[in-house]
Amino acid sequence: MAISLEQIRADFPILQNGAVYLDSGATSLTPTPVVEAVTKYYTDYNANIHRGLYDWSVEATEGYEGAHKTLAAFVNAEHVEEMIFTAGTTSALNVIASMTTANMQPGEEIVTTLLEHHSNFVPWQKAAEAKGLVFKTINVQEDGCLDLEDAKQKITSKTRVVAFTAVSNALGVLTPIKELCALAHENGAIAVVDGAQHIPHFKVDVQDMGCDFYAFSGHKMYGPTGTGGFYARREHLLNMEPVVFGGDMISEVTIQASTWNELPWKFEAGTPHIAGGIGLGVAADYMTSVGLETIEQHEQDMTAYALEVFGTLDGVEVYGPTDPLKRIGVVSFGIGGMHPHDVAELLNRKHIAVRAGHHCAMPLMDHLAIPGTTRASFGIYTSKDDIDALAEAVEYTKSIFTV
Numbered sequence: 001m002a003i004s005l006e007q008i009r010a011d012f013p014i015l016q017n018g019a020v021y022l023d024s025g026a027t028s029l030t031p032t033p034v035v036e037a038v039t040k041y042y043t044d045y046n047a048n049i050h051r052g053l054y055d056w057s058v059e060a061t062e063g064y065e066g067a068h069k070t071l072a073a074f075v076n077a078e079h080v081e082e083m084i085f086t087a088g089t090t091s092a093l094n095v096i097a098s099m100t101t102a103n104m105q106p107g108e109e110i111v112t113t114l115l116e117h118h119s120n121f122v123p124w125q126k127a128a129e130a131k132g133l134v135f136k137t138i139n140v141q142e143d144g145c146l147d148l149e150d151a152k153q154k155i156t157s158k159t160r161v162v163a164f165t166a167v168s169n170a171l172g173v174l175t176p177i178k179e180l181c182a183l184a185h186e187n188g189a190i191a192v193v194d195g196a197q198h199i200p201h202f203k204v205d206v207q208d209m210g211c212d213f214y215a216f217s218g219h220k221m222y223g224p225t226g227t228g229g230f231y232a233r234r235e236h237l238l239n240m241e242p243v244v245f246g247g248d249m250i251s252e253v254t255i256q257a258s259t260w261n262e263l264p265w266k267f268e269a270g271t272p273h274i275a276g277g278i279g280l281g282v283a284a285d286y287m288t289s290v291g292l293e294t295i296e297q298h299e300q301d302m303t304a305y306a307l308e309v310f311g312t313l314d315g316v317e318v319y320g321p322t323d324p325l326k327r328i329g330v331v332s333f334g335i336g337g338m339h340p341h342d343v344a345e346l347l348n349r350k351h352i353a354v355r356a357g358h359h360c361a362m363p364l365m366d367h368l369a370i371p372g373t374t375r376a377s378f379g380i381y382t383s384k385d386d387i388d389a390l391a392e393a394v395e396y397t398k399s400i401f402t403v
């Protein structure tokens with residue numbers, strides 16, 4: 001690392017609170033510059049945006065619009081108006097699903113995958129139910145990697161949307177983003193990427209991926225909770241009707257009809273999370289200052305180290321591929337016949353914070369025929385010491401249950 005791990009950890013004072021935090025996949029910790037930016041909004045210029053002509057409102061507007069510019073550049077969007085802020089990935093994907101299926105006809109197809117978080121599964125499933133669409137899911141191979149051959153069978157000329165995660169939250173497996181986007185386009189469909197577990201680890205380039213939509217959460221990339229958004233290609237945003245109405249998204253309203261504000265505000269109804277949006281911009285800048293290649297390398301190193309350490313633990317099954325290059329940021333495991341919730345509770349006795357359960361990915365758990373997993377997930381502050389502490393606590397857990 002160009003910046004040392006000690007320097008990074010110093011930006012997260014919460015790490016001094018005594019927990020070994022291995023739940024960054026659920027939410028990442030928040031560095032001091034982000035906390036300070038959010039606090040500064042409330043203490044120095046707490047005003048609404050796009051409404052006031054006084055200094056505080058101008059400063060808030062500039063900060064909020066500036067954050068859009070920062071995030072558009074962060075994902076390498078061609079145009080700044082292609083960046084829409086929402087409350088996070090879930091709200092982004094729900095809005096995208098409503099908008100993109102609005103004009104679909106019965107019999108047309110939506111293709112998603114078995115790796116999806118419910119947020120990129122249920123909105124499409126519900127749209128299919130409501131409109132008589134065909135809802136298909138791409139299978140996974142035995143090791144949890146996406147089955148690209150099955151994708152080639154499932155995506156057809158009737159497919160209108162291919163919606164998939166870039167990284168599985170439950171297993172950490174990477175999906176073939178470019179291949180899936182290309183397959184979608186060859187068949188005349190749009191590609192919707194769930195980037196929730198991708199943006200914290202990689203330099204995102206939406207143009208290089210070739211996606212039409214890319215959804216993400218701020219709180220998984222060192223920003224505030226309740227923030228995030230989506231990138232969408234401008235031609236889609238110009239052609240689509242919004243699905244949430246009122247406030248900032250309005251241009252003109254008469255008794256007869258309403259017209260919409262310019263992009264991106266056409267898709268941001270009501271008063272947004274102003275402080276959060278500003279904090280999200282600071283979080284993206286923070287990641288850039290650490291270095292996106294540095295972050296990716298660190299996360300890969302931690303994943304590979306965790307797989308190596310877990311390989312030495314008897315009676316522990318690690319789910320997902322053994323090749324560390326096929327996954328990132330997550331090690332999901334099971335211990336003998338123990339329920340994942342029991343494992344997580346015993347790990348907590350040793351102050352290890354992990355997530356346990358189905359990880360909002362029930363179709364995947366059904367496919368793997370398990371109730372859930374215990375999941376350790378990593379961030380830029382994760383150290384080998386954290387992983388060693390986890391391994392030690394796993395041994396303790398096994399001793400309690402005599403596995």
Ligand code: C6P
Nearest residue numbers: 025026088089090117119169196217360
């Ligand atoms: N996954 C996890 O512990 P929100 O909650 O809207 O910020 O993100 C939803 C979401 C969508 N897609 C993927 C791939 C995700 O991982 C998540 C959130 C958390 O795995 C909380 S369930």
